[in-house]
Amino acid sequence: EVQLVETGGGLIQPGGSLRLSCAASGFTVSSNYMGWVRQAPGKGLEWVSVIYSGGSTYYSDSVKGRFTISRDNSKNTLYLQMNSLRVEDTAVYYCARIWGSYLGSFDYWGQGTLVTVSS
Amino acid sequence: DIQMTQSPSSLSASVGDRVTITCQASQDINNYLNWYQQKPGKAPKLLIYDASNLETGVPSRFSGSGSGTDFTFTISSLQPEDIATYFCQQYDNVPSYTFGQGTKLEIK
Numbered sequence: 326e327v328q329l330v331e332t333g334g335g336l337i338q339p340g341g342s343l344r345l346s347c348a349a350s351g352f353t354v355s356s357n358y359m360g361w362v363r364q365a366p367g368k369g370l371e372w373v374s375v376i377y378s379g380g381s382t383y384y385s386d387s388v389k390g391r392f393t394i395s396r397d398n399s400k401n402t403l404y405l406q407m408n409s410l411r412v413e414d415t416a417v418y419y420c421a422r423i424w425g426s427y428l429g430s431f432d433y434w435g436q437g438t439l440v441t442v443s444s
Numbered sequence: 445d446i447q448m449t450q451s452p453s454s455l456s457a458s459v460g461d462r463v464t465i466t467c468q469a470s471q472d473i474n475n476y477l478n479w480y481q482q483k484p485g486k487a488p489k490l491l492i493y494d495a496s497n498l499e500t501g502v503p504s505r506f507s508g509s510g511s512g513t514d515f516t517f518t519i520s521s522l523q524p525e526d527i528a529t530y531f532c533q534q535y536d537n538v539p540s541y542t543f544g545q546g547t548k549l550e551i552k
Contacts (some may be wrong), residue, residue: 333478370533
């Protein structure tokens with residue numbers, strides 16, 4: 326059974342850093358495209374970042390230069406390092422597997438972890 | 445950037461009703477469109493991929509259609525468990541993905 330479990334969220338002051346983890350089971354993270362999607366309270370979904378199976382990484386303009394996506398193949402875990410956090414980064418962060426012929430569908434999602442950026 | 449415009453933003457319907465949600469892309473995205481269902485406090489769930497293909501295990505009352513810039517998501521007979529927010533998502537310009545703003549569906 327495929328499962329994704331995010332951890333690492335919490336309350337952080339503006340300008341601070343936080344690292345989110347997403348432990349996967351039932352499939353191999355390094356063989357798949359994986360992504361992070363966030364949802365601000367009461368708002369819609371926003372794509373944040375993706376890492377390809379080959380290791381290439383991409384970011385939305387809103388987080389480029391501040392966030393870093395990575396993975397640990399030995400732990401089958403995806404990470405999101407978030408630096409220089411802003412109030413507007415407050416959201417539930419979901420990790421998800423990317424699937425499909427065109428690698429455009431988020432087919433499995435974690436339960437999400439809440440990041441609150443506030444002074 | 446490709447913008448996705450969903451309508452309506454909220455919708456109230458009765459059990460058994462046919463429900464339709466539309467999603468318009470700011471440019472041609474072929475059929476590179478997905479639909480997700482999100483229930484309160486839960487992660488989104490993929491329902492429809494490639495505009496019209498039903499994800500495994502999803503009830504057949506859900507369907508999607510469209511190509512180019514205009515897409516439709518339909519629930520043929522609304523059930524109480526379908527109460528959720530629905531999002532469209534384009535993937536024409538991978539590795540950038542864009543979601544619509546969502547449609548909140550309520551029971552009348």
